Amino acid sequence: MSKQPILEIKNLHAGVENKKILKGFSLTINAGEVHALMGLNGSGKSTLAAILAGRDGYEVTEGTVTYLGKDLLELDPEERAREGVFLAFQYPVEIPGVNSTYFLKAALNEIRKHHGLQELDAIEFLALVKDKIKLLDLNEDLLKRSVNEGFSGGEKKRAEIFQMAVLEPKLAILDETDSGLDIDALKIVSSGVNKLRRPDSCQLVITHYQRLLNHIIPDFVHVMADGRIVKSGGKELALELEANGYEAILKQ
Amino acid sequence: MSTATETIEDLVKTEYKYGFVTDVETESTPPGLSEETIRHISAKKNEPAWLTDWRIKAYQYWLKMPEPTWQFVKYPKINFQDISYFSQPKPKANAPKSLDEVDPKLLEMYEKLGIPLRERGRLAGVAVDAIFDSVSVGTTYREDLAKKGIIFCSFSEAVHEHPDLVKKYLGSVVPYTDNYYAALNSAVFTDGSFCYIPKGVRCPMELSTYFRINAAKSGQFERTLIIADEGAHVSYLEGCTAPMRDENQLHAAVVELVTHDDASIKYSTVQNWYPGDENGVGGIYNFVTKRGLCKGKNSRITWTQVETGSAITWKYPSCILLGDGSKGEFYSVAVVNNMQQADTGTKMIHIGKNTKSTIISKGISAGRGQNSYRGLVEIRKSAENARNFSQCDSMLIGAKCGAHTFPYIEVKNTTASVEHEASTSKIGEDQIFYCNSRGLATQDAVNMIVNGFCKEVFKELPMEFAVEAQKLLGVSLEGSVG
Ligand SMILES: Nc1ncnc2c1ncn2[C@@H]1O[C@H](COP(=O)(O)OP(=O)(O)OP(=O)(O)O)[C@@H](O)[C@H]1O
Ligand SMILES: [Mg+2]
Numbered sequence: 238m239s240k241q242p243i244l245e246i247k248n249l250h251a252g253v254e255n256k257k258i259l260k261g262f263s264l265t266i267n268a269g270e271v272h273a274l275m276g277l278n279g280s281g282k283s284t285l286a287a288i289l290a291g292r293d294g295y296e297v298t299e300g301t302v303t304y305l306g307k308d309l310l311e312l313d314p315e316e317r318a319r320e321g322v323f324l325a326f327q328y329p330v331e332i333p334g335v336n337s338t339y340f341l342k343a344a345l346n347e348i349r350k351h352h353g354l355q356e357l358d359a360i361e362f363l364a365l366v367k368d369k370i371k372l373l374d375l376n377e378d379l380l381k382r383s384v385n386e387g388f389s390g391g392e393k394k395r396a397e398i399f400q401m402a403v404l405e406p407k408l409a410i411l412d413e414t415d416s417g418l419d420i421d422a423l424k425i426v427s428s429g430v431n432k433l434r435r436p437d438s439c440q441l442v443i444t445h446y447q448r449l450l451n452h453i454i455p456d457f458v459h460v461m462a463d464g465r466i467v468k469s470g471g472k473e474l475a476l477e478l479e480a481n482g483y484e485a486i487l488k489q
Numbered sequence: 490m491s492t493a494t495e496t497i498e499d500l501v502k503t504e505y506k507y508g509f510v511t512d513v514e515t516e517s518t519p520p521g522l523s524e525e526t527i528r529h530i531s532a533k534k535n536e537p538a539w540l541t542d543w544r545i546k547a548y549q550y551w552l553k554m555p556e557p558t559w560q561f562v563k564y565p566k567i568n569f570q571d572i573s574y575f576s577q578p579k580p581k582a583n584a585p586k587s588l589d590e591v592d593p594k595l596l597e598m599y600e601k602l603g604i605p606l607r608e609r610g611r612l613a614g615v616a617v618d619a620i621f622d623s624v625s626v627g628t629t630y631r632e633d634l635a636k637k638g639i640i641f642c643s644f645s646e647a648v649h650e651h652p653d654l655v656k657k658y659l660g661s662v663v664p665y666t667d668n669y670y671a672a673l674n675s676a677v678f679t680d681g682s683f684c685y686i687p688k689g690v691r692c693p694m695e696l697s698t699y700f701r702i703n704a705a706k707s708g709q710f711e712r713t714l715i716i717a718d719e720g721a722h723v724s725y726l727e728g729c730t731a732p733m734r735d736e737n738q739l740h741a742a743v744v745e746l747v748t749h750d751d752a753s754i755k756y757s758t759v760q761n762w763y764p765g766d767e768n769g770v771g772g773i774y775n776f777v778t779k780r781g782l783c784k785g786k787n788s789r790i791t792w793t794q795v796e797t798g799s800a801i802t803w804k805y806p807s808c809i810l811l812g813d814g815s816k817g818e819f820y821s822v823a824v825v826n827n828m829q830q831a832d833t834g835t836k837m838i839h840i841g842k843n844t845k846s847t848i849i850s851k852g853i854s855a856g857r858g859q860n861s862y863r864g865l866v867e868i869r870k871s872a873e874n875a876r877n878f879s880q881c882d883s884m885l886i887g888a889k890c891g892a893h894t895f896p897y898i899e900v901k902n903t904t905a906s907v908e909h910e911a912s913t914s915k916i917g918e919d920q921i922f923y924c925n926s927r928g929l930a931t932q933d934a935v936n937m938i939v940n941g942f943c944k945e946v947f948k949e950l951p952m953e954f955a956v957e958a959q960k961l962l963g964v965s966l967e968g969s970v971g
Pocket of ligand 1 (some may be wrong): 253258276277278279280281282283284285314463
């Protein structure tokens with residue numbers, strides 16, 4: 238069976254105002270795959286994630302991004318989300334006054350509407366939540382509070398993955414979901430992410446640490462420096478990186 | 490790449506869906522204000538001499554008053570001689586005796602506004618008094634209410650049918666000497682609603698007045714008087730709209746509420762007068778005096794307002810807490826978009842012992858709108874153990890709008906407890922993008938955030954109106970983000 242590409246990034250050049258950040262970034266992710274993206278601080282990982290999710294303020298000067306055969310860059314961020322793109326933020330924002338459950342229900346229903354499915358009512362949605370909450374061992378009280386408001390760093394990250402579990406994206410981008418998590422939480426969140434792996438979806442996991450990749454086992458590891466991928470390999474590349482540091486790899 | 494969140498300052502047109510003009514023949518007095526005009530209005534309404542005299546006294550007083558300038562709003566000087574002070578749909582022969590005789594075009598208009606007056610289409614459980622320009626065109630459910638001894642009618646009718654009550658209470662809470670616009674209103678008011686709930690009666694339905702300004706160049710000066718006798722309870726709702734016109738129109742109403750021992754009045758307003766266009770052309774000047782007197786022990790007055798319309802809103806629904814143990818509450822959402830200006834808030838005057846007041850104010854500013862909260866909490870010497878809690882929150886959408894808070898506190902009794910909390914927040918591009926990235930469109934995201942911000946006030950509105958208010962808020966903020 239031939240591989241189904243979900244995301245194809247070709248020679249992407251992008252930046253802000255006068256600063257170039259991505260300089261010829263290319264990557265293809267197929268259905269069923271998990272890719273890890275590693276790299277020095279400031280190498281452009283979050284920028285890539287933001288551009289994929291459609292954040293305003295970045296200028297793409299060259300290259301293409303194809304998502305499920307469509308030009309991703311043509312779509313508004315909400316259209317991307319409805320088409321199955323999900324970004325777990327490195328720094329999730331707080332939205333005071335907006336109840337988490339209400340928010341997530343509205344989001345899910347937008348996605349369902351987009352796909353011509355019936356919207357879920359409150360009762361159906363709560364049943365779904367009950368089911369997904371087990372996956373992440375999430376404190377249910379968080380869902381009664383405003384979106385991310387007053388959540389601890391770890392709680393925010395866990396809540397992001399919970400949203401991912403509910404929204405069931407085709408392309409999930411996890412930006413440093415491991416940072417801020419204690420060891421136990423890391424295990425729970427990773428196992429949650431693993432359970433969300435499906436043959437028709439894919440994940441791009443951005444991290445600095447090998448230890449996350451002990452739990453979320455990637456099919457491929459990419460090392461990024463100065464706006465592009467400088468080395469790709471299997472999961473052993475992360476181990477090599479951990480042992481020798483970036484410098485050794487960048488020199489090769 | 491796509492630029493869905495564009496820039497938050499980017500404003501597009503807001504559609505005002507009530508902006509149509511109803512084509513009925515009206516009879517208006519020519520513009521101009523003089524003793525003559527007032528006598529003319531009074532004569533048109535066949536008023537008793539005491540009321541004519543009261544109007545004239547108010548007018549004389551008004552002439553000597555300076556126009557107030559302390560409020561945080563800007564507008565060109567109003568030429569009071571340019572306004573027509575009386576406008577009514579031309580009566581077919583005589584005044585309509587029942588709704589059947591009301592011009593069908595008028596009934597149609599109210600239906601278009603979602604306020605059916607005709608027998609078969611009536612709002613379930615809501616009695617409506619509809620005021621068109623200067624006069625009441627019909628009150629529904631009157632007979633049903635009369636069985637319980639409740640009087641709910643137009644002000645003009647009350648003057649004729651219940652003169653003692655009107656004489657006793659008119660001006661008892663807002664005397665004509667109170668302020669510039671109250672004096673003007675007292676001189677020229679044309680109609681309004683009157684409501685009396687007798688001892689021990691709980692009004693079985695919502696009472697509602699719907700105000701509509703239609704005629705060009707006319708001012709609307711209505712007067713509402715609600716009295717809840719001992720142990721009586723009533724919930725009252727006021728709604729307002731106007732056609733789109735490019736000149737400003739003046740609306741200067743007075744509302745007086747009186748509660749006797751153990752009585753309560755809940756007065757809710759959804760104000761949606763025409764706000765003007767995005768360049769600030771046209772719109773209503775809404776200069777209103779609303780005050781309640783908690784006269785009796787343990788009585789209670791609750792003001793809830795959702796202010797989304799008008800070019801300028803200038804109002805401070807207030808409570809005088811005279812009776813021991815009485816309670817005053819003020820819950821407010823004020824929205825300004827485009828060039829709108831609002832200066833609103835409340836006064837809580839504690840006089841009786843153990844009196845309590847609560848103030849929750851939510852101001853939302855978008856576009857180039859300016860929103861000010863102005864409030865006074867006054868604890869008089871006699872007010873042992875008075876309590877007040879105030880919370881004033883402002884939300885900014887975009888960078889060109891403004892929010893201002895002017896809280897005044899005067900405490901003359903050391904047993905008082907006064908708490909004030911305030912906050913200002915901004916809907917950030919980060920928040921919008923976060924919502925977008927979950928599949929929510931920008932406008933829906935803004936509505937969601939704003940509704941969350943206003944939750945505490947909406948829950949004070951009668952159920953069906955809370956839903957309306959949420960929708961209205963959405964419409965008012967349409968185009969507040971790109
Ligand atoms: N809006 C912006 N304006 C100016 N510079 C920016 C902007 N966004 C990103 N940059 C710069 O681009 C570079 C890449 O940033 P990015 O956040 O993508 O790095 P990262 O690989 O995610 O780093 P980290 O590992 O620290 O999270 C940094 O030098 C950053 O300062
Ligand atoms: Mg980053």
